Amino acid sequence: MPLEALNDFVVKFANVNGSGSASANSMFAKAILRMGVPVAARNIFPSNIQGLPTWFEVRVTEAGHLGRRGGVDLMVAMNPQTWDRDVAEIEPGGYLFYDSTKPLPPSKFRDDVTVVGVPLTAMCNAAYQIPRERQLFKNIIYVGALAALLDIEMGVIEQLLGEQFAGKDRLIAANVAALHMGRDYVAQNLSPLRLRVRRADRVGDRIFVEGNAAAALGAVYGGATVCAWYPITPSTSLAEAFTSYCEDLRTDPETGKARYAIVQAEDEIASIGVVVGAGWNGARAFTATSGPGVSLMTEFIGLSYFAEIPAVIFDVQRGGPSTGMPTRTQQADLLAAAYAGHGDTKHPLLLPADPGECFEMGAQAFDLADRLQTTVFVMLDLDIGMNEWLTQPFEWDDARALDRGKVMTYDDLEAGRDFGRYLEVDGDGIPYRTYPGTHPTKGGYFTRGTSRNPYARYSEEGAVYVGNMERLLRKFDTARRLVPGPIARNATRATRDGVIYFGSSTPAVHEALGSLEHAGLHLDALRVRGFPFADEIFDFIAAHDRVFVIEQNRDAQLRTLLINEGEIDPSRLTAVLHYDGTPITARFITDAVTRLMSERRPMPEAAE
Amino acid sequence: MTYITKPQLHHPQLKPNALGYTRRDYEGAVSTLCAGCGHDSISSAIIQACYELDLPPHRVAKLSGIGCSSKTPDYFLGNSHGFNTVHGRMPSVLTGANLANRDLIYLGVSGDGDSASIGLGQFAHSIRRGVNMLYIVENNGVYGLTKGQFSATSDKGSKSKKGVINHDAGIDLVSLALQMGATFVARSFSGDKNQLVPLIKAALSHKGAAFIDCISPCVQFNNHAGSTKSYDYVREHNEAVNRMDLVPARTPITIDYAPGETVPVAQHDGSILHLHKLAEHYDPSDRVGALAYLQARQALGEIVTGLLFLDPEARDLHENLGTVDVPLNSLGERELSPGAAALARINASLR
Secondary structure (H helix, E strand, C coil): CCCCEECEEEEEEEEECCCCHHHHHHHHHHHHHHCCCCEEEEEECCCCCCCCEEEEEEEEECCCCCCECCCEEEEEECCHHHHHHHHHCEEEEEEEEEECCCCCCHHHCCCCCEEEEECHHHHHHHHCCCHHHHHHHHHHHHHHHHHHHHCCCHHHHHHHHHHHCCCCHHHHHHHHHHHHHHHHHHHHHCCCCCEECCCCCCCCCCEEEEHHHHHHHHHHHCCCCEEEECCCCCCHHHHHHHHHHHHHHCECCCCCCECCEEEECCCHHHHHHHHHHHHHCCCCEEEEECHHHHHHHHHHHHHHHHHCCCEEEEEEECECCCCCECCCCCCCCHHHHHCCCCCCCCCCEECCCCHHHHHHHHHHHHHHHHHHCCEEEEEEEHHHHHCEEEECCCCCCCCCCCCCCCECCHHHHHCCCCCCCCCCCCCCCCCCECCCCCCCCCCCCEEECCCECCCCCECCCHHHHHHHHHHHHHHHHHHHHHCCCCEEECCCCCCCEEEEECHHHHHHHHHHHHHHHHCCCCCEEEECCEECCCHHHHHHHHCCCEEEEEECCCCCHHHHHHHHHHCCCHHHEEEEECCCCCCCEHHHHHHHHHHHHHHHCCCHHHHC | CCCECCCCCCCCCCCCCCCCCCHHHHECCECCCCCCCHHHHHHHHHHHHHHHCCCCHHHEEEEECCCHHHHHHHHECCCCEEEECCCCCHHHHHHHHHHHCCCCEEEEEEEHHHHHHHCHHHHHHHHHCCCCEEEEEEECCEECCCCCEECCCCCCCCECCCCCECCCCCCCHHHHHHHHCCCEEEEEECCCHHHHHHHHHHHHHCCCEEEEEEECCCCCCCCCCCCCCCHHHHHHHEEECEEEEEECCCCCCCCCCCCCCEEEEECCCCCEEEEEECCCCCCCCCHHHHHHHHHHHHHCCCEEEEEEEECCCCCCHHHHHCECCCCHHHCCHHHHCCHHHHHHHHHHHCC
16 A cells, blocks of 8 residues: 655655765755744765765654655666665655666565656657766656645745746756756656645744854854864864854945955864964954864864864764775764873763754854863754755844853053963853053963963973863853753653754754554653753653663763762663764664663563 | 073163063073074074064964974963974964964974974975964974984985985975965075064064975084085075065155165055065065075075065965954954754744
8 A cells, every 4th residue: 555644754865976866866855844844854865976875764744754764765766876775765655766767677566555657768869969968857757746645835946946046047047947847757657655745833933044153153153253274074164154144144235345364274283273363363263174184284283172272173084994984974083082192181062952052052162262262163064054954943042142251351461460371260160361562561472282380381380280270170060050950851851861963963963752652661861961961861860760872973971970970879870872974863763762671671561 | 391590680771672672571481402403593584573563472373283393482471371282283273273263373383304304294384374473493404303314305415424425305495385375485594684584573463374395404414515405515605596674564654765786575464575686587476486485596506595585465264264353362252153043943944
């Protein structure tokens, strides 16, 4: 029996990289969004310019589940290379849409899948002479055909085409014609599917945006004026978005000059060097990178920690180790970022779960870096960073002031305030600093990575060194109260089981928790949003017999960090790990937690 | 680095400059380098140059990497902020500092190990970006702190203190700076203060990437027969192409038009360089010619010193980036936050 669903199904496009399918597939997703039906879109692409397989998954979800569900209801199979695995991935009763120009043997199909063939290549060859046009318009034709099969409003797609090619009427007309070609073929030759899209009102005022763009906008609002970066997937679009936003929002209207400086550095080391120099001199500065970049930056990160210089690093994580899977997602830089450096170092981490939080934390990171005078990491990943997510609109309070931290001014120095660059004054471990050039005779000091006394004088005295290191620990403890706290989500029934998770796993975890509840498995949940860990996190662990820690890496890095920082008995934390490079799915979490819970005690159903 | 403060006693008859500062106000801590180290002479030249230029000491930001040379910023301009960064990475930190506040004067001090080995990339890129700075390499051709290994500027065929012959080609930082687009390039010798002080003054007045390669003998490890960076060798092979004086903008300018051998060059800030030609036909405005001249003389075993190239119309990184005239670190919420209304428009564009 073919699957039947209204506003609740998964479509996956299997394409060849470089075939120009990305914008067509994205338009398909946005059209459904414009009809008021939430979508969750994921681009799964190779580290390659052209020729290798690429996929784009669109989850149509009136219920608003924004993680991946798992499984595919309609496969748009446009890549012969991956045909077999694509067909195998279709749910029983699902649909297979393909280019039927060339006949395929029956062995290439499945009996339990409805096959929908459209002779796309033949249609393109008949309509277009130029090879590139044949390829590009094929994508638009299949969007037209799918719209007719799924009942997507044609006018919405036409409007999107108009926006995409604004001012280029010839392109708009050509694309609309291709769209209609696909629609008309379906109308004349095929019947609509039992998967349907119907206009709804479930999107509200939410926006659809990439996490990298959101974080970049957060940096603009957070007052960042210096950005130094080196291209690396998946962080590059963050720096590019910052450039674009700055051009629009940070140009002095009177002079046309830039209230920002952006340098594409020669490498990651120079990038963080520029950031450290700018931070030392009182500007808000950041770099965007990924795991390999963090490795290269480590020496400077240690300097930032010890010399106490503000810096912000957006780490858009990808599949490691080494070059690993550079265009796939993981949450595998957690330990590298938390402890980056030689000797004893610790750095605050912010862990956004969606683009909305990327914006908020993107701005907040600069206040924290200035307040704490240290490197602050904002830990995105490819899934959040490079995919468009439906998220709450960005908000900003115009009354919000930038927190510059403890900076002693000319007047402070003139008033005779005792200035010791590394002097503990307020009991929070955070010393005062001066910007270079503040005062002719007071407040000057020498910054160095070597040990020094509270007045910044070089010192190899053991007691002086220990005192300084202890103060840095107090400062880190202060950070515990400043980073975003965890968010709890209690089960509907009292339980001794819990889950801890963070970042891009969040929507899939939330959906899985619903499924588990439905199956009678109740778990309290806690989403970690910052490091150092708040006390509530350790209280949560203490309050539950067993806690599942869900994360997207092989070695359970969050679990390790919890055990290390909270001196937790490892047996209390059970790892649920997904690290194949694709974003975690609700189905994976549900299955894993169900299995693990059944190993410990009989399933509730079995016990009854 | 070790730190020994200097006594505060001043000679009552020390002459103040236009700002009322005496030469002592430009000094720093007592040097802990070896007695006779060329680096101390360079520190002294920096002090003299800043004093003569009437620079407010606290408006100079002095940055360095790691090594003997990088210790020296502690020994001059004691009221300035200094930053002893990490090995070879001073240029990027200086670049960031400069981006944050274009109003300060940036002095990068480095060594041949720091700039020609681990930091070669950062050296080159800071130069090609036109960062407004004076970048001085205190070049002794040897690793002093780690006791005498060759550095990348050691000349091929030169000999270490232990008698080992260097088989690797030496990197000529002056040629590299010229190729990378430095707009002020000079070489000097720590033992020639008459040449070095005016060069430093001119370089500090230059807007753009100014580079001085200063041969600075290491008395402990590289001041022996067989070294090409020893006092004796440099004195015997020094070929100065010119001598110069700098008349600062704030001094009434009178130009000596001595025909034939003195060239007046106006700087961005209004100061005037008086360039006295010594080498016939040498033209410091010809980048290509300078490279050719350097290499020809180098082949003869000569060390060419003086102002080797100058572009008085140079642009700096801030000009290239089109940044506002005020320091970026002085901008407040009003200039930085686009506000809630702009955000509402962005939200609308994302639906």
